[in-house]
Amino acid sequence: MKNAEPYFYVGSKEIAERVDKQYEGHKITQISDIQQWIENDHQTIENESLIATFIINLQEELVISDRHSEHVMCAGGRNVLAAGEITFSFEKETIFVSEISNQSTGYCPKPASWEIVEFVLDQLEIEHPEYFTIAYEFRYCEHCKTTNLIKEAIYECAVCGADLPAEWNFDKRK
Ligand SMILES: [Zn+2]
Incomplete structure:
Protein backbone atom coordinates (compact mmCIF):
# COMPACT_ATOMS: atom_id res chain seq x y z
CA MET A 1 0.00 0.00 0.00
CA GLU A 125 -14.16 -6.72 4.47
CA ILE A 126 -14.64 -7.18 8.19
CA GLU A 127 -16.53 -4.56 10.14
CA HIS A 128 -14.25 -2.67 12.53
CA PRO A 129 -14.05 0.47 14.71
CA GLU A 130 -13.00 3.75 13.08
CA TYR A 131 -9.76 3.89 15.03
CA PHE A 132 -7.94 1.99 17.75
CA THR A 133 -10.41 1.71 20.62
CA ILE A 134 -7.35 2.23 22.84
CA ALA A 135 -4.26 3.88 21.34
CA TYR A 136 -1.06 3.74 23.38
CA GLU A 137 2.02 5.94 23.23
CA PHE A 138 5.28 4.15 23.98
CA ARG A 139 8.60 5.83 24.72
CA TYR A 140 12.07 4.52 25.32
CA CYS A 141 14.05 5.91 28.26
CA GLU A 142 17.59 6.37 27.01
CA HIS A 143 18.71 7.06 30.55
CA CYS A 144 17.73 3.74 32.19
CA LYS A 145 16.97 1.77 28.99
CA THR A 146 13.38 0.88 29.78
CA THR A 147 10.18 0.91 27.79
CA ASN A 148 7.48 3.24 29.04
CA LEU A 149 3.80 3.23 28.30
CA ILE A 150 2.71 6.85 28.55
CA LYS A 151 -0.19 7.43 30.89
CA GLU A 152 -2.23 10.59 31.12
CA ALA A 153 0.13 12.38 28.73
CA ILE A 154 2.92 12.45 31.32
CA TYR A 155 6.20 12.09 29.45
CA GLU A 156 8.33 11.02 32.35
CA CYS A 157 10.09 7.67 32.88
CA ALA A 158 8.18 5.56 35.42
CA VAL A 159 11.45 3.91 36.49
CA CYS A 160 14.03 6.70 36.80
CA GLY A 161 11.95 9.87 36.44
CA ALA A 162 13.90 11.17 33.41
CA ASP A 163 12.02 13.30 30.88
CA LEU A 164 10.84 11.41 27.82
CA PRO A 165 10.68 12.94 24.35
CA ALA A 166 7.43 14.00 22.71
CA GLU A 167 8.28 11.90 19.66
CA TRP A 168 8.42 8.11 19.34
CA ASN A 169 12.06 7.11 19.84
CA PHE A 170 12.62 3.33 19.71
CA ASP A 171 15.00 3.87 16.81
CA LYS A 172 17.39 5.07 19.53
CA ARG A 173 17.36 1.65 21.08
CA LYS A 174 19.35 -0.07 18.31
ZN1 LIG B 1 14.30 5.88 32.85
Whole structure:
Protein backbone atom coordinates (compact mmCIF):
# COMPACT_ATOMS: atom_id res chain seq x y z
CA MET A 1 0.00 0.00 0.00
CA LYS A 2 1.43 3.32 1.17
CA ASN A 3 4.85 2.78 2.71
CA ALA A 4 3.74 1.61 6.12
CA GLU A 5 6.59 1.85 8.57
CA PRO A 6 8.15 -1.45 9.74
CA TYR A 7 8.76 -1.99 13.46
CA PHE A 8 11.55 -4.17 14.75
CA TYR A 9 11.31 -6.12 17.99
CA VAL A 10 12.30 -4.04 21.01
CA GLY A 11 11.25 -6.40 23.81
CA SER A 12 13.31 -8.58 26.08
CA LYS A 13 16.18 -10.64 24.68
CA GLU A 14 15.07 -13.64 26.72
CA ILE A 15 11.79 -13.82 24.83
CA ALA A 16 13.51 -13.21 21.49
CA GLU A 17 15.78 -16.19 22.11
CA ARG A 18 12.76 -18.45 22.63
CA VAL A 19 11.19 -17.49 19.31
CA ASP A 20 10.68 -20.36 16.94
CA LYS A 21 11.29 -18.83 13.50
CA GLN A 22 9.45 -21.74 11.90
CA TYR A 23 6.32 -20.83 13.78
CA GLU A 24 3.99 -17.99 12.93
CA GLY A 25 0.51 -17.16 14.07
CA HIS A 26 -2.55 -17.94 11.99
CA LYS A 27 -2.83 -15.91 8.78
CA ILE A 28 -6.24 -14.44 8.18
CA THR A 29 -6.82 -13.89 4.49
CA GLN A 30 -10.60 -14.19 4.66
CA ILE A 31 -13.12 -13.95 7.48
CA SER A 32 -13.74 -17.71 7.53
CA ASP A 33 -10.07 -18.17 8.55
CA ILE A 34 -10.98 -16.71 11.94
CA GLN A 35 -13.55 -19.45 12.53
CA GLN A 36 -11.04 -22.02 11.35
CA TRP A 37 -8.40 -20.75 13.78
CA ILE A 38 -10.90 -20.89 16.65
CA GLU A 39 -11.56 -24.56 15.89
CA ASN A 40 -7.97 -25.59 15.22
CA ASP A 41 -6.57 -23.73 18.19
CA HIS A 42 -9.44 -24.75 20.54
CA GLN A 43 -10.19 -21.14 21.39
CA THR A 44 -13.23 -20.44 23.56
CA ILE A 45 -15.67 -17.68 22.84
CA GLU A 46 -16.88 -16.01 26.00
CA ASN A 47 -19.73 -13.53 26.06
CA GLU A 48 -19.81 -13.72 22.27
CA SER A 49 -16.31 -12.36 21.96
CA LEU A 50 -12.71 -13.47 21.77
CA ILE A 51 -9.48 -11.51 22.30
CA ALA A 52 -6.39 -12.41 20.29
CA THR A 53 -2.83 -11.20 19.80
CA PHE A 54 -2.35 -9.76 16.33
CA ILE A 55 0.37 -8.47 14.08
CA ILE A 56 0.34 -7.17 10.53
CA ASN A 57 3.24 -8.80 8.71
CA LEU A 58 5.41 -7.18 6.04
CA GLN A 59 3.19 -8.73 3.37
CA GLU A 60 0.31 -6.66 4.78
CA GLU A 61 -1.52 -9.69 6.17
CA LEU A 62 -3.34 -10.03 9.48
CA VAL A 63 -1.76 -12.75 11.63
CA ILE A 64 -3.31 -13.79 14.96
CA SER A 65 -2.50 -16.09 17.85
CA ASP A 66 -3.65 -16.88 21.36
CA ARG A 67 -4.02 -13.74 23.46
CA HIS A 68 -1.42 -14.99 25.94
CA SER A 69 1.26 -15.36 23.29
CA GLU A 70 3.92 -12.74 22.57
CA HIS A 71 3.70 -10.62 19.43
CA VAL A 72 7.22 -11.60 18.46
CA MET A 73 6.19 -15.28 18.48
CA CYS A 74 3.15 -14.50 16.36
CA ALA A 75 5.50 -12.76 13.92
CA GLY A 76 8.09 -15.55 13.87
CA GLY A 77 10.66 -13.03 15.12
CA ARG A 78 10.28 -10.79 12.07
CA ASN A 79 9.55 -7.08 11.73
CA VAL A 80 5.90 -6.06 11.63
CA LEU A 81 3.83 -3.17 10.28
CA ALA A 82 1.52 -3.18 13.32
CA ALA A 83 0.88 -5.16 16.49
CA GLY A 84 -1.66 -5.17 19.29
CA GLU A 85 -4.74 -6.85 20.67
CA ILE A 86 -7.88 -7.50 18.68
CA THR A 87 -11.34 -8.48 19.94
CA PHE A 88 -13.63 -10.37 17.61
CA SER A 89 -17.32 -10.33 18.38
CA PHE A 90 -19.88 -12.79 17.16
CA GLU A 91 -23.46 -11.96 16.41
CA LYS A 92 -25.63 -14.57 14.77
CA GLU A 93 -23.65 -15.54 11.70
CA THR A 94 -21.35 -12.53 11.55
CA ILE A 95 -17.91 -11.86 12.96
CA PHE A 96 -16.71 -8.31 13.44
CA VAL A 97 -13.93 -6.45 15.23
CA SER A 98 -15.36 -4.76 18.31
CA GLU A 99 -12.13 -3.59 19.94
CA ILE A 100 -8.56 -3.15 18.80
CA SER A 101 -5.43 -1.58 20.27
CA ASN A 102 -1.74 -1.10 19.50
CA GLN A 103 -0.77 -2.63 22.85
CA SER A 104 2.50 -4.43 22.19
CA THR A 105 5.49 -3.78 24.41
CA GLY A 106 7.42 -6.10 22.08
CA TYR A 107 7.14 -3.75 19.09
CA CYS A 108 5.85 -0.50 20.63
CA PRO A 109 4.08 0.60 17.46
CA LYS A 110 2.92 4.19 17.03
CA PRO A 111 -0.79 4.99 17.05
CA ALA A 112 -0.18 5.93 13.40
CA SER A 113 0.11 2.21 12.63
CA TRP A 114 -3.69 2.38 12.52
CA GLU A 115 -3.46 3.31 8.85
CA ILE A 116 -2.14 -0.11 7.78
CA VAL A 117 -4.42 -1.91 10.26
CA GLU A 118 -7.44 -0.23 8.73
CA PHE A 119 -6.21 -0.98 5.21
CA VAL A 120 -5.82 -4.69 6.01
CA LEU A 121 -9.20 -4.94 7.80
CA ASP A 122 -10.89 -3.21 4.88
CA GLN A 123 -9.29 -5.73 2.51
CA LEU A 124 -10.82 -8.50 4.62
CA GLU A 125 -14.16 -6.72 4.47
CA ILE A 126 -14.64 -7.18 8.19
CA GLU A 127 -16.53 -4.56 10.14
CA HIS A 128 -14.25 -2.67 12.53
CA PRO A 129 -14.05 0.47 14.71
CA GLU A 130 -13.00 3.75 13.08
CA TYR A 131 -9.76 3.89 15.03
CA PHE A 132 -7.94 1.99 17.75
CA THR A 133 -10.41 1.71 20.62
CA ILE A 134 -7.35 2.23 22.84
CA ALA A 135 -4.26 3.88 21.34
CA TYR A 136 -1.06 3.74 23.38
CA GLU A 137 2.02 5.94 23.23
CA PHE A 138 5.28 4.15 23.98
CA ARG A 139 8.60 5.83 24.72
CA TYR A 140 12.07 4.52 25.32
CA CYS A 141 14.05 5.91 28.26
CA GLU A 142 17.59 6.37 27.01
CA HIS A 143 18.71 7.06 30.55
CA CYS A 144 17.73 3.74 32.19
CA LYS A 145 16.97 1.77 28.99
CA THR A 146 13.38 0.88 29.78
CA THR A 147 10.18 0.91 27.79
CA ASN A 148 7.48 3.24 29.04
CA LEU A 149 3.80 3.23 28.30
CA ILE A 150 2.71 6.85 28.55
CA LYS A 151 -0.19 7.43 30.89
CA GLU A 152 -2.23 10.59 31.12
CA ALA A 153 0.13 12.38 28.73
CA ILE A 154 2.92 12.45 31.32
CA TYR A 155 6.20 12.09 29.45
CA GLU A 156 8.33 11.02 32.35
CA CYS A 157 10.09 7.67 32.88
CA ALA A 158 8.18 5.56 35.42
CA VAL A 159 11.45 3.91 36.49
CA CYS A 160 14.03 6.70 36.80
CA GLY A 161 11.95 9.87 36.44
CA ALA A 162 13.90 11.17 33.41
CA ASP A 163 12.02 13.30 30.88
CA LEU A 164 10.84 11.41 27.82
CA PRO A 165 10.68 12.94 24.35
CA ALA A 166 7.43 14.00 22.71
CA GLU A 167 8.28 11.90 19.66
CA TRP A 168 8.42 8.11 19.34
CA ASN A 169 12.06 7.11 19.84
CA PHE A 170 12.62 3.33 19.71
CA ASP A 171 15.00 3.87 16.81
CA LYS A 172 17.39 5.07 19.53
CA ARG A 173 17.36 1.65 21.08
CA LYS A 174 19.35 -0.07 18.31
ZN1 LIG B 1 14.30 5.88 32.85
